[in-house]
Amino acid sequence: xxxxxxxxxxxxxxxxxxALYGPLAQTVRELADAVVRxxxxxxxxxxxxxxxxxxxxxxxxxxxxxxxxVRFNSEGRSRAWGNAVVGLRNPVAPPLEVHRDPVGRAWAxxxxxxxxxxxxxxxxxxxxxxxxxxxxxxxxxAGGKPGMTxxxxxxxxxxxxxxxxxxxxxxxxVEGAKTYAVxxxxxxxxxxVEAEGVFILPKWAxxxxxxxxxxxxRFE
Amino acid sequence: xxxxxxxxxxxxxxxxxxALYGPLAQTVRELADAVVRxxxxxxxxxxxxxxxxxxxxxxxxxxxxxxxxVRFNSEGRSRAWGNAVVGLRNPVAPPLEVHRDPVGRAWAxxxxxxxxxxxxxxxxxxxxxxxxxxxxxxxxxAGGKPGMTxxxxxxxxxxxxxxxxxxxxxxxxVEGAKTYAVxxxxxxxxxxVEAEGVFILPKWAxxxxxxxxxxxxRFE
Numbered sequence: 001x002x003x004x005x006x007x008x009x010x011x012x013x014x015x016x017x018x019a020l021y022g023p024l025a026q027t028v029r030e031l032a033d034a035v036v037r038x039x040x041x042x043x044x045x046x047x048x049x050x051x052x053x054x055x056x057x058x059x060x061x062x063x064x065x066x067x068x069x070v071r072f073n074s075e076g077r078s079r080a081w082g083n084a085v086v087g088l089r090n091p092v093a094p095p096l097e098v099h100r101d102p103v104g105r106a107w108a109x110x111x112x113x114x115x116x117x118x119x120x121x122x123x124x125x126x127x128x129x130x131x132x133x134x135x136x137x138x139x140x141x142a143g144g145k146p147g148m149t150x151x152x153x154x155x156x157x158x159x160x161x162x163x164x165x166x167x168x169x170x171x172x173x174v175e176g177a178k179t180y181a182v183x184x185x186x187x188x189x190x191x192x193v194e195a196e197g198v199f200i201l202p203k204w205a206x207x208x209x210x211x212x213x214x215x216x217x218r219f220e
Numbered sequence: 221x222x223x224x225x226x227x228x229x230x231x232x233x234x235x236x237x238x239a240l241y242g243p244l245a246q247t248v249r250e251l252a253d254a255v256v257r258x259x260x261x262x263x264x265x266x267x268x269x270x271x272x273x274x275x276x277x278x279x280x281x282x283x284x285x286x287x288x289x290v291r292f293n294s295e296g297r298s299r300a301w302g303n304a305v306v307g308l309r310n311p312v313a314p315p316l317e318v319h320r321d322p323v324g325r326a327w328a329x330x331x332x333x334x335x336x337x338x339x340x341x342x343x344x345x346x347x348x349x350x351x352x353x354x355x356x357x358x359x360x361x362a363g364g365k366p367g368m369t370x371x372x373x374x375x376x377x378x379x380x381x382x383x384x385x386x387x388x389x390x391x392x393x394v395e396g397a398k399t400y401a402v403x404x405x406x407x408x409x410x411x412x413v414e415a416e417g418v419f420i421l422p423k424w425a426x427x428x429x430x431x432x433x434x435x436x437x438r439f440e
Binding site for chain 2: 042070
């Protein structure tokens with residue numbers, strides 16, 4: 001199982017790490033938003049930049065050689081904390097808090113700010129694709145049919161405004177190792193983007209995850 | 221033209237702003253990577269977090285009320301500095317430096333690190349979609365046929381490893397207001413993800429941009 005690591009962290013230890021890294025990542029999200037939008041004077045930009053370089057160097061003194069991966073603790077809880085959509089420790093992730101239903105449904109209410117812009121005032125079309133890929137994959141996993149994205153098709157009905165949004169996805173049908181999921185993004189005025197995707201359980205995973213107790217419930 | 225602002229910045233002023241904000245955003249990208257990967261002790265995390273909160277507050281003292289948008293200067297140069305893929309000032313953007321050819325071709329060589337992870341060690345499928353949406357849209361714009369994404373279809377041939385990547389896109393054909401673009405991502409071993417998309421010039425833009433001198437060369 002390449003990259004899926006088991007460690008011996010108890011649920012209490014996971015909660016402790018969450019309380020430590022979650023707020024750090026959240027502050028860096030707010031910092032990223034401020035970097036896009038700040039109008040303070042040049043001298044202040046230069047001064048803040050110099051201090052940020054020092055703080056970055058402090059965090060880089062001991063660095064994992066690779067990305068976070070997906071880690072499982074002794075109680076079977078998975079942590080995809082580096083994930084670009086849901087990662088607790090990842091400042092690039094909005095992050096989405098995804099709710100899941102075992103019938104194969106996943107949904108999230110979330111906010112996208114200035115750092116997710118494409119056309120002026122609108123969510124980047126590719127960011128909508130990013131969020132929907134995650135939600136469709138989570139729906140497949142929630143229904144017990146996790147997989148990696150095989151194909152993904154997006155239909156943009158209208159521009160998605162930056163701000164408060166809702167996304168949801170569900171399993172349409174399952175054919176062997178292929179799970180077909182559909183979903184959409186919406187603002188207060190209704191659906192803005194529709195998606196459908198095929199999620200495929202890789203061959204190595206079909207063998208490795210026959211023991212369902214150690215299977216990840218999602219791949220991304 | 222909602223959100224497309226013209227200001228009186230000269231090319232020299234744009235270059236000055238670029239030299240000021242570009243390195244700031246780059247440091248925050250390195251900071252985000254460090255937040256995912258750091259293994260320094262808890263006390264150091266808490267100490268760095270406290271200082272980051274203060275620096276964020278300093279940048280937030282004067283803040284644009286909205287996102288960056290797309291700005292044009294007096295010499296017709298556009299700045300999409302808040303863009304989630306190419307934005308110079310956006311720490312969420314890798315950022316891609318996109319090369320364009322007037323026949324309707326766009327390409328970029330870029331690096332995706334730990335903050336863009338989906339499955340362990342691999343680029344998030346949605347991040348591949350994000351990058352390809354941008355490249356296909358840039359190809360359409362490079363060929364003089366800019367538009368907003370209408371549909372986008374991705375085919376994932378195999379996992380895309382985090383690291384050094386290449387992406388390219390080109391116009392396949394044009395039918396009225398619709399531009400059909402295709403493209404792919406590749407690592408050193410070849411193509412990993414293929415994409416095709418339809419880009420549509422909105423009605424308001426068809427009228428507003430009849431004067432091509434003020435038309436943006438891309439919408440996202």
